[in-house]
Amino acid sequence: MSKQVRAIVIAGNGTNCERETAHAIRLGGAEVVDIVHISELLSGRVLLQDYHFLNLAGGFLDGDDLGSAKAGANRLLHAPIKDSEEHLSEHLRKFIADGKLIMGVCNGFQLMVKMGLLPALGGDFSQTTTLTFNDNGRFEDRWVYLKADPASPCIFTRGIEGMTLPVRHGEGKLVVDSEATLARIEEKHLGVLKYSLSDYSATTMDYPLNPNGSTAAIAGLCDETGRLFGLMPHPEAYVHRTHHPRWTREDDLPEEGMGLWLYQNAVRFIRDELL
Amino acid sequence: MAWRVEVGLKEGIRDARGERVKREIREHLGIELDQVNTIDVYTIDADLSQQEVEAAAMGPFSDPVIQNYAINRPLAGQFDVLIEVGFRPGVTDNVGRTSREAIQYIVGHPLDANEGVYTSVQYLLTGKINEDAAERIAAGFLGNGLIQRWTIISAADFDRKNGVPVTVPKVISTAEPKVREIDLNVSDEELMRISREGVLALNLEEMKVIQAFASDPQMQAERAKVGLTAGLTDVELEALAQTWSEHCKHKIFSANINYDDGSGQTETIDSLFKTFIVGVTRDVRAAKGDKDFCLSVFKDNAGVIRFNDDWSLVFKVETHNSPSALDPYGGALTGIVGVNRDPFGTGMGARLIFNTDVFCFASPFYDEPLPPRLLHPRRIFEGVVEGVEHGGNKSGVPTVNGSIVFDDRFAGKPLVYCGTAALMPAQIHGQPGHVKLAKVGDRIMMIGGRIGKDGIHGATFSSEELHEGSPATAVQIGDPITQKRMFDFLIIARDRGMYNSITDNGAGGLSSSVGEMAEDTGGFEMHLDRAPLKYSGLQPWEILISEAQERMTVAVPDDKVxxxxxxxxxxxVEATDLGVFNDSGYYHCLYNGKTVTYLPMEFLHKGVPQLKLQARWEDRGYQEPEFSQPLDMDATLRHMLARLDICSKESVVRRYDHEVQAGTVLKPLVGVANDGPADAAMVRPLPDSFEGIVVAHGITPSYSDIDTYHMMACAIDEGLRNYVAVGGDIEHVAGLDNFCWCDPVQSDRTPDGEYKAAQLVRANKALYDYCLAFGVPLISGKDSMKNDYQIGDTKISIPPTVLFSVIGKTDDIRKGVTMDAKRPGDLVYLLGTTRNELGASEYYGMLGYLGKNVPKVDAATALQRYRSVNQAQKQGLLASCHDLSDGGLGVALAETAFAGGFGMHIDLNNVKCDEVLREDAVLFSESASRLLVTVRPDNQEAFEKVFAGQDLSLLGNVTEDKELRIVGLGGEILVRSHIDDLKEAWQAPLREM
Known part of the structure; x- marks a missing residue:
């Protein structure tokens, strides 16, 4: 038990990607991957502390009715654990303080940003950044290229130069509350994944390679510890070559999809540092 | 008191929604504005403190990085006209519902039932706008009067201190629940008045059957025992109208039809449904013997076929046309979340894996005056696409396949087809997953949303044409999140063995779901007063037939309750015990302990009299047109590519999440730039197996103008051709037929009813003939028979349309093939014969002709070809494969070339035709069963061996230069176009939609 990498994927109230996320984590090497409905956490029967790796999957929490993940963030911040004085948000803070890993994808990333978990500059969990409507005002499904920042503290992107993944969102444009926030993000290399040209040579602000007009082309963000990480593109949607939109014409595509790298890095890190 | 919270964007933050609205107002109404800004408004009707409202405004309602908020004061800055749009009382307000929940988390306790949050959007328009223009913007674009209300205020009249006055759109009803008794001992005219005014959609014969039932002395004695008197109650009459509606009972498909084939030969058909649809499935299954893969057909909410030893595949396609005509967004959203419940409510329940969507619209660029009550086709297009986008994306179900068909007659009623497939365990608790059975004593449990007046008379309304008095309550707005929560819950309940049966509350509401499930036990007792309501004031009959969304009914054994x-x-998730399934033989509803319906189950389900129809086919004497071939074939090809039916639908496809669940291995857009038109989708539903599902469809309504027999044959062939093109196994494929017809019942309003009925008969005959020939069983389907618009003297009838959806299997997704040319040097082959078949083709349509020679399908050679295509795919011999449909060979060559990013050199002299044809006919004939493939030169021998003895034409090869060059029959260059120019022509028409 103690030598197992244990991952949890939270489901319910509009998450959609929990099953493929769990599959990707398993392929990434985790021994235990549980899809847990949020009601199980709120009932106190399942405890976050029993896991090393928390995954917030894509979807439309509460329909994104108040803006993406806004109502979901409100729930996680305020919902009490049944028959106790505690709130789920306190369990989450403890999880983070223990140096464990959190990865949010798409709606999960929106959730992290709106709860203040990212970029959490100086360890302060007040919201400084948001993800809002794409510049073209529309939801879009398309594949993009991402250039990784090798100087980033992010443990998920270690060794990755660039990757191609699909985006599927209407609210993926990253906006910061001030120039100072952006300067700190850039200075600490927290904008770890940026929309780029297809050869990863340079980042881009041009549609459609930058699908939403995101500030500084940021597609993925981490905190200063590198253990909290969120991104708009979907790594769980590219774990096998047949996920790639051009697998029928690109004969040299490897069997393993690029999205898997992020999960493999997470599992490796847990094995090295947390077990 | 009610609080008003306004949320707007901070200075300098781009208002993408406002920009889009500005753009759309220009496109839709031709009004040019300088600027549009938007503000979200939350009207909180609850007993909260200032501090609590502040917390809600600051927290969930606004985003501190980009938004400001104001409580009980306006945020609006500079503008010329302000328009605020909110919902009418009782209309589903999803954002309001979420806001209410968010407040509950903040205050730490549930709000009172009377308290609520209502949302609206404020649009601040800057520019030259007079009163008339403002009203047009509000009524013609921002709002829909059926479901929304709006306030228009000019800058001069705006109260800068208090803003827009607070409006709380709460349903206030002082109506006491009351059961009316209806005296049916009246004249025929009076019976019809009762039917018409009650939107019962029952005809005189049916009303008279009900009249006879009510006056039967023995029945009266039975009813007296439970306290009912001689007449029927309004609840009973409504229950009968729902159960006997065209929508639920398919009276036209069950009719006794006298068919005259036009030559004086007549025959009697006792039910089109039984004779042709059930008939062909029976015969195909018998012929397949132990290879039969059907598990549950025609008896459940969706059809079920075998996938593998452990899993079964469920599929259903529905239409949601009438509501989409009135409220395109709500209608389509409800269509998709509604069809989701069909596979979910099949057998013991199934997990949804993908959606399909096919729409038929009038041109969005339609510029003729529109008759009353019709929305502009562009608004319908926009609303429907957005409705399906929200319904599908938010539910986490990928939309993998679809198309859009254009014909201006669809201005009368758009067709909105929505399909959903699901996967269920082959065995659940030791029983086949596709079998369910409610037991005597099981509790009637209603799950999900609450009941309101929404969707009342949806089933009877869709059984009529769109008319002046079409009820606004027939429109509903779906709520994907409430439904998702319900599904999450029900899958767990299923796996824990908590229920014996499940079904959807769709058309006819509780009346249909409980009534149908009770056929298992032979009766039920249901207490309507126990049903959870959205607001008070509903009458018992409204509770029974409301089509309020996101509800399922399950039968829960006592010990699991x-x-x-x-x-x-x-x-x-809300779950309510409404009563019990029993074997009393009666459809028994009570309200506050008093019986309000007491109808024998037998009468309800079998009492409807069979309709009698006359059908007479006539030869309309169509002729082929005479005209000379256009001189500039490059321009002609570009014009063809820009036809609405042919051009790229990428702007719509990208708005649908087509790869959530990570199973979509052949996506709707393919090729070197991910923008070529895929023929079909391939889905890998189980991550630990390489087995896949292939889904495709055929739809060819233009051919109905010549002969619906060949329309149907071509739709079937097109569906199968698309399916096979990507790698679907022709031996393991099932079909679903969705008929959308115009009223085929002869009457003063429909003087050509007999011809339309004959069209229906002919389509059904082809359905039988071709499904049998191809060995394709039908597993489910639906009909929508009144797709007409009639107000005053204007009548618009849609062209008879059948969507033929196909679903089947591939053993190995890694053998999948896409339509894009793969590499220079590959050989280009055409499979099949080209004939003089341009009747009702895109080419003739472009030139303004109809013609006579509609394509005819030769099933025997087509089947042999499709088997060979499967063989070639298994051997890995096909680099690409693309079906020839609208626009024929010319369009298929262009698409294959530009999707692959390569040129092609083609010689038309090599095209195998059954007679000498003109070049334009060779290029644009729509002869069925043809496919264009490219093959690596190394594979030439093996490939030609697979197709030995079949019609095969080697047309040329793929080239490095990006030019489509076609040599004409005289050896001259007929077409010489850069593929970028062809692609531009193909992409331009709908790019900005």
């Missing part, structure tokens, strides 16, 4: 309710509570 407690566990079931506890799980529901924990997962925040």
């Amino acid at each position: 407690e566990e079931f309710l506890a799980l529901a509570r924990e997962m925040d």
Whole structure:
């Protein structure tokens, strides 16, 4: 038990990607991957502390009715654990303080940003950044290229130069509350994944390679510890070559999809540092 | 008191929604504005403190990085006209519902039932706008009067201190629940008045059957025992109208039809449904013997076929046309979340894996005056696409396949086809997953949303043409999140064995779901007063037939009730015990302990009299047109590519999440730039197996103008051709037929009813003939028979349209093939024969002709070809494969070339035709069963061996230069176009939609 990498994927109230996320984590090497409905956490029967790796999957929490993940963030911040004085948000803070890993994808990333978990500059969990409507005002499904920042503290992107993944969102444009926030993000290399040209040579602000007009082309963000990480593109949607939109014409595509790298890095890190 | 919270964007933050609205107002109404800004408004009708409202405004309602908020004061800055649009009382307000929940988390306790949050959007328009223009913007674009209300205020009249006055759109009803008794001992005219005014959609014969039932002395004696008097109650009459509606009972498909084939030969058909649809499935299954893969056909909410030893595949396609005509967004959203419940409510329940969507619209660029009550086709297009986008994306179900067909007659009623497939365990608790059975004593449990007046008379309304008095309550707005929560809960309940049966509350509401499920036991007793309501003031009959969305009915055994309710509570899902299934033989509803319906189950389900129809086919004497071939074939090809039916639909496809669940291995857009038109989708539903599902469809309504027999044959062939093109196994494929017809019942309003009925008969005959020939069983389907618009003297009838959807299997997704040319040097082959078949083709349509020679399908050679295509795919011999449909060979060559990013050199002299044809006919004939493939030169021998003895034409090869060059029959260059120019022509028309 103690030598197992244990991952949890939270489901319910509009998450959609929990099953493929769990599959990707398993392929990434985790021994235990549980899809847990949020009601199980709120009932106190399942405890976050029993896991090393928390995954917030894509979807439309509460329909994104108040803006993406806004109502979901409100729930996680305020919902009490049944028959106790505690709130789920306190369990989450403890999880983070223990140096464990959190990865949010798409709606999960929106959730992290709106709860203040990212970029959490100086360890302060007040919201400084948001993800809002794409510049073209529309939801879009398309594949993009991402250039990784090798100087980033992010443990998920270690060794990755660039990757191609699909985006599927209407609210993926990253906006910061001030120039100072952006300067700190850039200075600490927290904008770890940026929309780029297809050869990863340079980042881009041009549609459609930058699908939403995101500030500084940021597609993925981490905190200063590198253990909290969120991104708009979907790594769980590219774990096998047949996920790639051009697998029928690109004969040299490897069997393993690029999205898997992020999960493999997470599992490796847990094995090295947390077990 | 009610609080008003306004949320707007901070200075300098781009208002993408406002920009889009500005753009759309220009496109839709031709009004040019300088600027549009938007503000979200939350009207909180609850007993909260200033501090609590502040917390809600600051927290969930606004985003501190980009938004400001104001409480009980306006945010609006500079503008010329302000328009605020909110919902009418009782209309589903999803954002309001979420806001209410968010407040509950903040205050730490549930709000009172009377308290609520209502949302609206404020649009601040800057520019030259007079009163008339403002009203047009509000009524013609921002709002829909059926479901929304709006306030228009000019800058001069705006109260800068208090802003827009607070409006609380709460349903206030002082109506006491009351059961009316209806005296049916009246004249025929009076009976019809009762039917018409009650939107019952029952004809005189049916009303008279009900009249006879009510006056039967023995029945009266039975009814007296439960306290009912001689007349029927309004609840009973409504229950009968729902159950006997065209929508639920398919009276036209069950009719006794006298068919005259036009030559004086007549025959009697006792039910089109039984004779042709059930008939062909029976015969195909018998012919397949132990290879029969059907598990549950025609008896459940969706059809079920075998996938592998462990899993079964469920599929259903529905239409949601009438509501989409009135409220395109709500209608289409409800269409998609509604069809989701069909596979979910099949057998013991199934997990949804993908959606399909096919729409038929009038041109969005339609510029003729529109008759009253019709929305502009562009608004319908926009609303429907957005409705399906929200319904599909938010539900987490990928939309993998679809198309859009254009014909201006669809201005009368758009067709909105929505399909959903699902996967269920082959065995659940030791029983086949596709079998369900309610037992005597099981509790009637209603799950999900609450009941309101929404969707009342949806089933009877869709059984009529769109007319002046079409009820606004027939429109509903779906709520994907409430439904998702319900599904999450029900899958767990299923796996824990908590229920014996499940079904959807769709058309006809509780009346249909409980009534149908009770056929298992032979009766039920249901207490309508126990049903949870959205607001008070509903009459018992309204509770019974409301089509309020996101509800399922399940049969829960007594000993599981407690566990079931506890799980529901924990997962925040509403579940209510409404009564019990029994074997009394009666459809028995009570309200506050008093009986309000007492109808024998037998009468309800079998009492409807069979309709009698006359059908007479006539030769309309069509001729082929005479005209000379256009001189500039490059321009002609570009014009063809820009036809609405042919051009790229990428702007719509990208708005649908087509790869959530990570199973979509052949996506709707393919090729070197991910923008070529895929023929079909391939889905890998189980990550640990390489087995896949292939889904495709055929739809060819233009051919109906010549002969619906060949329309149907071509739709079937097109569906199968698309399916086979990507790698679907022709031996393991099932079909679903969705008929959308115009009224085929002869009457003063429909003087050509007999011809339309004959069109229906002919389509059904082809359905039988071709499904049998191809060995394709039908597993489910639906009909929508009144797709007409009639107000005053204007009548618009849609062209008879059948969507033929196909679903089947491939053993190995890695053998999948896409339509894009793969590499220079590959050989280009055409499979099949080209004939003089341009009747009702895109080419003739472009030139303004109809013609006579509609394509005819030769099933025997087509089947042999499709088997060979499968063989070639298994051997890995096809680099690409693309079906020839609208626009024929010319269009297929262009698409294959530009999707692959390569040129092609083609010689038309090599095209195998059954007679000498003109070049334009060779290029644009729509002869069925043809496919264009490219093959690596190394594979030439093996490939030609697979197709030995079949019609095969080697047309040329793929080239490095990006030019489509076609040599004409005289050896001259007929077409010489850069593929970028062809692609531009193909992409331009709908790019900005």
